[in-house]
Every structure is written in structure tokens, then in C-alpha cells.
Amino acid sequence: MPLKQWVKSANFAIEGVLHAAQTQRHLRYHFYAAGIVILVSYTIGVSRVEFLLLTLAVMAVISAEMLNTSVEALVDLLSPEHHERARQAKDMAAGAVLITAFGSAVLGYIVLLPRLSNFFHTGMKVLPRPSEELAVLSVTMVVIVVVLLKAYFGKGHPLSGGMPSGHSAVAFSLWVSVTFATGSLIASGLCFALAALLAQGRVSAGVHKPSEVLVCALTGALVTYLIYRVFSL
Numbered sequence: 001m002p003l004k005q006w007v008k009s010a011n012f013a014i015e016g017v018l019h020a021a022q023t024q025r026h027l028r029y030h031f032y033a034a035g036i037v038i039l040v041s042y043t044i045g046v047s048r049v050e051f052l053l054l055t056l057a058v059m060a061v062i063s064a065e066m067l068n069t070s071v072e073a074l075v076d077l078l079s080p081e082h083h084e085r086a087r088q089a090k091d092m093a094a095g096a097v098l099i100t101a102f103g104s105a106v107l108g109y110i111v112l113l114p115r116l117s118n119f120f121h122t123g124m125k126v127l128p129r130p131s132e133e134l135a136v137l138s139v140t141m142v143v144i145v146v147v148l149l150k151a152y153f154g155k156g157h158p159l160s161g162g163m164p165s166g167h168s169a170v171a172f173s174l175w176v177s178v179t180f181a182t183g184s185l186i187a188s189g190l191c192f193a194l195a196a197l198l199a200q201g202r203v204s205a206g207v208h209k210p211s212e213v214l215v216c217a218l219t220g221a222l223v224t225y226l227i228y229r230v231f232s233l
Helices: 003-022 023-043 048-078 084-122 131-154 166-182 183-206 210-231
Strands: none
Touching: 003 023, 003 131, 023 048, 023 084, 023 131, 048 183, 084 131, 131 166, 131 210, 166 183, 166 210, 183 210
């Protein structure tokens, strides 16, 4: 079925991201940097267009680092012994990362420096954001946390086991977002029930332990709660 095949393909893609995060410390640094840039951008109040440009720059750097890792793995497979062409291929792939990172740094400097300068001169004043933006921000930050935790623990497959439970973290993040966005006890209760059923299903299927599900549900909910408390209108 198309949906089943899509989920399988997504699983392979996420495994690639997690394998790279587990084996490449530079990629982990990029994920840390991505989270910091996103939070700082929201804190100092960049515009939507500026935030989009920063997000694209972060994605470009992470993608370039992953392509560099792929090239290195392929070259090592085809040329296990030292070869000048192999060295050149690796150097050019690393150069692509350097160029992408340099361009992203220039973009970040142009966008963030005036905002940061004003931020430090006028003091801390966090600009509020609408709920629909905060929902996307929350899920994004939860996914970054899940990737880093998966890389740290190095157990299980991305969509089928191990610490943390990404499904539970995202599900409870969405529950908190719905609670803040709607202010409706009924909507919040229904969303919580769905998140709890999903978490229970992961435990019943033997994919995750109850402790893994509980920790990640709390993580997703807490990250989202803090974001809404800081940035909500």
C-alpha cells in the first residue's frame, strides 16, 4: 500500500539522520546550533521572512553535512586504501559543507546582529507569537530533542523502539498545543486521550517500555508548555 511504503521509506530516511547524528559529532553540533538559533530568533523577535531564511540556512547546513558523511562512507567503501582521488572527493565534500556553513553564518550575522544589538541595549523583551506558529515551533524543538536523545542512547530504530519514544513526545506536544490554542477542556481532553492511546499502543505492541513512553511524553509536553508560556500572546 502507498501509505505503508511511505512509512517504510520515512523510517529509512530517519534512520539515516539518526545514524549520522550518532556517528558524526559535527552533525550533533549542527542540531544543537539549530535549536539555539530557532529559540534565539524567536526571543529577539525576527520577522517571519527572516525566520524562514534562518530556517532554510540551518536546513542547508545539516543537509550538506549529511551529504558529506554519505560521500565519506561511499568513498571508504569503494577505496578502503589510501588514494589521491579518494582524498580529493572527501575534501571537496567537506568544502561544500564549509561553503554552506560560511553562507549561513553571513546570513545569520546580517539578520541577527541588529536584533541582538537592540536586544542588549533595550533589555529583555520577548515578543509574543500566535498559537499556530508556536505549535510548529514546539514540534520542531521536540523533534530536535528526540534526534539528539536517540543519538545519545543509540538504541532501537527511529520509528520502532528505543529511548526516546518519538511518537509519544510529538503526540503529547500536540496535546499541549491544542490545549493552549483552543482553551477548550473538551478539545484538550480528546487530544490527551488520543495521545495516551498512541502511547499505550506503543507499549502494548512491545515497541517501547512504559518508562520510555512516560519520559518522552513528559519531555514533549514540558518543552511545548515552556514555549507557550514564554512566547504566547
